[in-house]
Amino acid sequence: MAIDWQKEVDARKDDLLDDLKELLKVKSEREDDKITADAPFGPGPRDALKHMLSYGERDGFTVKNVDNYAGHIEFGQGDETLGIFGHMDVVPAGDDWETDPYEPVIKDGKLFARGSSDDKGPSLAAYYAMKIIKDLNLPLSKKVRFVVGSDEESGWGDMDHYFEKEKTPDFGFSPDAEFPIINGEKGNVSIRVHIGIGNEGSYTLEKFQGGLRDNMVPTSASAQVKTTTTEQAEAMEIAFNEYVGTTPISGTSIINGTTIIFQVGGKGSHGASPQFGHNAATWLAAFLDNYDFAGGAKNFLHVAAAYVHEDFYGEKLGAAFEDPKMGKLTMNAGIFDFDTDKEDALINLNFRYPQGTSSETLQASINDKIGQYGVTLTEGGHHMLPHYVPQEDPLVKTLLDVYEEHTGEKGEEQIIGGGTYGRLLERGVAFGAMFPGFVDTMHQPNEFIALDDLYKATVIYADAIYRLAK
Template identity: 70%
Template sequence: MTINWQKEVETRKEALLEDLQNLLRINSERDDTKATPEAPFGPGPVAGLKHMLAYGERDGFTVKNVDNYAGHIDYGEGDETLGIFGHMDVVPAGDGWETDPYEPVIKDGKIYARGSSDDKGPSMAAYYAMKIIKDLELPLSKKVRFVVGSDEESGWGDMDYYFQHEEAPDFGFSPDAEFPIINGEKGNVSIYAHFKGTNSDEYVLESFESGLRENMVPGTAKAIITVPSTEIASKMKGAFEVFLKEEPITGTFAGNDTVVEISVIGKGAHGASPQSGINAATFLAVFLDSYDFGAAAKGFIHSAATIHEDFYGEKLGVAFEDEKMGQLTMNAGLFTFKKDSEKGNSISLNFRYPKGTSAEVIEAGIKETIGKNEAIFEQGDRNQAPHYVPADDPLVETLLQVYEDHTGEKGAEKIIGGGTYGRLLKRGVAYGAMFPGYTDTMHQANEFMELEDLFRATAIYADAIYRLAK
C-alpha cells in the first residue's frame, strides 16, 4: 500500500494548527506553591495534560488519565507496544518576549509561543500522525501508545508515578529534539552548592536572585547591596558602567544612599547548551567579586565568579570527554542568596556528562575547587546515567530510513546533552521535530516553531509509526 503522507497532512493542516494554538494558550508552567493531590505539579501542567487527553477522547482513541500525573492515548492492539512520549509542561516564560508567550502568534511562517518547539508543537505533530493512521484505518500488528507527561522540565515525577502504575512500552521515541535522530543522551545530574554564615560589616549582600530552572541559562540577575558610604556607592556605579561597556550584557544601577540595586540582562538558553547563552548571574558575580564581602556572601559571590563561562567544567576540575558522547557541559542555572538565611543560599550546577565519568566523580571534583569557599554540596533529586541505543538497532535503522525517504538527506546517529523521555526505554530514542539547520529557541524568549517543519514532521511521524507498528 502506497500512502501519500504529505497529502494526508495537507488535508488536516488547519485542524492541527487550531488544536495546537488552543494547547499553547495554556500556561502549563510547574508551580509547586499551588500543588494539590489533584494537581501534583500545580494547575498549569494538569490543565495541559487534560487538554491533550481530551483531543484523544474527541477523536475516538482509548484514553487514560493516570491520576493527573500523566496519561496515554492508545490505538491498535498487539503483543508489543510502540511508545511515543511527549510532554505538556513548559519552562517559565521569563522576560524578553515581544509577544504574549501564552497567546500564540503566527508570523513569517512561524508560530511563536512558549512550548511551540518544546514540546507542544512536536507532540501535536506526533498526535496527528497517529490520527492519520486511525482515520485511514490502517492495520497494525502492534499497539501504539502516545504517553503524555506533565513534569519533563523539572523532576520527571510524572514518569516516576506513571511507571509505578502502567507497563512500559517495548520501544519508542520522543518527539522532543531533532532529526535525523538522537540515539544517545549524556548523563544528567544537578549538584547544589550551599553557603552558610554571615555577611561582613561593611559590604552586605542583602540578596542575589537569578534563574528560573536548573536547565535554563539565566537571562537576568539582580543583587541588592549595602555599601559603607554614598561615595563608595557612586564609585561602584561608575565601575559598573565601565563593566557594561566591556561585556556583552546590559544592566541598571539604582541606589538610595548606601543601598544599591544592580541588575544584569544576558541571554537565556537551554541548559544543555550553556555556551549558547549569556549567564547574567555569573557576569554580575564577576563584577561583585572585587568588593570586600565576607563569610557566606564572599563564598557565594566568589564561587559564582569562578564558574563564569566554565561551560565544560575546566575551572571546576571536572572536564571530561568521551570519543562518542563528546564533552561534559555545565550550566549554572539557579542562584539564590538572602541575608542571614540558614539554608537558602545556593547555586545549582547542572551537568550533562558522557560515559566514563559519574555524578560521584563530578561532586568530588567540585569539592576540591569551590568547596574551598566553605560550600557544602547536595545532589538534586534526579541523576540519570548516560543512555545509548546502538545505530544497528532496527528502531534506529527504521527511523533513519524514514527520514531519508522524506528528505533525501542521509541520516546518521547523534548524541546530545539534552535529556528527553526517549531515555525512559532501553530501546528509546528522540526523533525530531527540529530539522538540521533550525534556529534553537527552546527555553528562550520568543520561542517559535517553523510551520513548514511542523507539517513535515507530522508526515515523517505518520510514516515512521506505520512502518514500526504495521
C-alpha cells in the same frame, strides 16, 4: 500499500494548527505553591494534560488519565507496544518576549508561543500522525501508545508515577529533540553548592538572585548591596556602568542612600548548551567579586566568579571530562540564591555528562577545588544516567530510513546533552522535530516552530509510526 502521507497531512493542516493554538494557550508552567492532590505539579500542567487527552477522546482513541500525573492515548492491537512520549509542561516564559508567550502568534510562517517547539508542537505533530493512521484504518500488528507527561522540565515525577500504574512500552521514541535522530543522551545531574551566609566586609551583600530552572541559562540576575558611605555607592555605580559597557550583558542600578540595587540582563539558552548563552548571574558576580566583601558573601561571589563564570565544561572545577562517542561534559549554572534571611546560599550546577564519569566523581572533583570556601555539596533533582541505543538496532535503522526518504538527506546518529523521555525505554530514542539548520529557541524568549517544519515532521512521524507498528 502506497500512502501519500503529504496529502493526508495537507488535508488536516488547519485542524492541527487550531488544536495546537488552543493547547499553547494553556500556561503549563509548574507551580509548586499551587500543588494539590488533584494538581500534582500545579494547575497549568494538569490542565494542559487534560486538554491534550481530550483530543484523543474526541477522535475515538482509547484514553487514560493516570491521576493527573500523566496519561495516554492508544490504538491498535498486538502483543508489543510502540511508545511515543511527549510532554505538556513548559519552562517559565520569563522576560524579553516580543509577544504574549501564551497567546500564539504567527509571523513570517512561524508560530510563536511558549511550548511551540518544546514540546507541544512536536507532540501534536506525532498525535496527528497517529490520527491519520487511525482515520485510514490501516492494519497494525502492534499497539501504539502516546504517553503524555506533565513534569518533563522538572523532576520527571509524572513518569515515576505513571510507570507505577502502567506497563512500559517495548520500544519507541520521543518527538522532543532533533532530526535525523538522537540515539544517545548524556547523563544529567544537578549538584547543589551550599555556602554559609555571612558578611564581615566593608560591603554587605544582602540579596543575590539569578535564574529560574536548572536547565535554563539565567537571563536575569539582581543583587542588593549595602555600602558604608554614599560615596562608595556612587563610585560602585560608575564602575558598574563602565563594566556593562564592555560586556555582552545589559544592566541598571538604583541608589537609595548607602544601598545599591543591581539588575542585569543576559542571554538565555537551553541548559544543555550553556555556551550559547550569557549567564546574567555569573557576569554580575564577576563584577561584585572585585569589592571588599567577606565571609559567606565573599565565598559565594568568588566561587561564582572564579570557578563558574564563563566555564561551560567544568574545567575550573576540575570536573571536565570527554568521551570519544558522547563528547564533552557541559555545565550550566542555573540558579543562584543568596539572602541574609536564609541559613545558606545556593549555586545550582547542572551537568550533562558522558559515559565514563559519575556524579560521585564530579562531586569529589568539585570539593577538591572549592572545599576551602566552606561549601557543602548535595545532589538534587532527577538524576538520569547516560543512555545509548546502537545504530544497528532496527528501531534506529527504520527511523533513519524514513528520515532519509522524506528529506533526501543522509541520516546519522547523534548524541546530545539534553534529556528526553526517549531514555525511559531501553530501546528508546528521540526523533525530531527540529530539522538540521533550525534555529533552536527552546527554553528561550520568543520560542517558535516553523509551520512548514511542523507539517513536514507530521509526514515523517506518520510514515515512521506505520512502519514500526504495521
